[in-house]
Amino acid sequence: MSATAVRRRARRGSGLGLVAWLAGVVFFLPVAWMALTSFHSEADAATNPPSFTASLTLDGYREFFGTGGGASPWPALINSTVASVASTVCVLLLALPAAYALSVRPVRKWTNVLFFFLSTKMLPAVAGLLPIYLFAKNAGMLDNIWLLVVLYTSMNLPIAVWMMQSFLAEVPVAVIEAARVDGASLPVILARVVAPIALPGIAATALICFIFSWNELLFARVLTGVVAGTAPVFLTGFITSQGLFLAKVCAASLVVSLPVLAAGFAAQDKLVQGLSLGAVK
Template sequence: MTTTAIPATGAHKQLKEGGAGKRKAGGIIATVGTWIIGLIFIAPVFFMVLTSFHAEAQASLNAPNLFAPLTLDGYREFFGSKSGQSPWPFLLNSLLDSVVSTLLVLVLAIPAAYALSVKPVKKWTDVMFFFLSTKFLPAAAGLVPLFVIANNIGALNHSWFLIILYTAMNLPIAVWMMRSFLADIPPALFEAASLDGAGLAKTLTRVVAPIAMPGIASTSLICFIFAWNELLMANLLTSSQQAQTAPVFLTSFITSQGLFLAKVSAAAFAVSVPVLVAGFAAQDKLVQGLSLGAVK
């Protein structure tokens, strides 16, 4: 018995070490692959940022010179603007539209998600499909009706109309995301809140909001990014800096005189900074919220 147990133990040890080695090698391959994919995605952004610090003559070379001298001329031209227009009104318009529409989306999406997950309404699957169906139609298909409506009610060149549109555009996504987050909250918490006499408003603010904060943060950031980057509606429904947004202002740098890469790169990076700041500020909550929404 003893002579047969020793070889068996040795073979088992070898198999265990072999399996651990394969897992370690697989982990290294996955890590290297992840870094490669990440670098591929970040390379265009890095090139844009680097180009923004180059002189226009160096940026427009057919074979780009990555080691050209650095300068802030592109940023000086952007913030000074080629036509004397300051970018700040456009940036503030984008900030106003994005923040207000995101807050409205949360105010509407959280109760809706609560009703569809914690206190499910009848035929809630049909309701969810209705929300999803509103994203089937391409945005370009609604341009003419929206323009006619805005023109008839005097809403052209007004930020409040864009805020309403951004809220309507992001609401279906927010409801789907928030329902996924709220469905993971244990029902016992809501039963305890109900026994303590908490109404709907107190349940949403004292129970749902603290627990679902990662989901709220990730939903808010996604809605903010979508609203901040929106160009089609803003370009059609606005005509002056009174309501035009930052993406619309960026298009003014592409003229019949040519495409100035350094200046456009500086402008694009400057407009992207608020989104980057919001992403880094909510990084922990965003990762936690997306993980909670994906793991069932």
């Protein structure tokens, strides 16, 4: 390769890197602005144009955590944690054998099966809201956190099967055959052979399912009340038709976003490996 081609490729790489950094900054600016606004008073947060030199305060966080006499957010945060973690575990337990059957075991017309799984996500959520509400009402499960666990499991299962199928397709068949020769049963193969090899893909799937469950608002808003309300539902209670609430909402949004950010930061290496698994043969 000539020196001119090398310099041209280097300039192209530098240009793409600069574009990536600019895109990252653009996407990060709203989050940074939300964090800064959460430390302002309501009067300073509502100024137009916004004030960058306004004094900082923790009043928004005090109001969110109920120190001023308001409702405590801990029950809602606990409900979101239970619904998100429990549904994610259920999704993984169901998606792993299904993805194994579609990727390792010979299944006729497996692409049609995957498309059927994905087609269930094409139905607008609001279209199924009324039937689910009537079912929950007749079954006496309104304002029940386990109803959300079942719903979130069914909502995230199709995308989890779709993702994990591509991950498990990269598992060497020879390793599975060797385990079968040694007399390992299917549960043992899944737990001790397939799962460790596909761990990055499983971690990426789990993180995405957790994020989807944590952020879900529509069903939680309609099907829950005082007992099983989740963090997004609690967050909407800060928005009123009168008065100033911008700083308080920003503080609440930042706190509610922290579990997702922490999970993503903790699993970032597995997430990158999982999302790139299967992309390159």
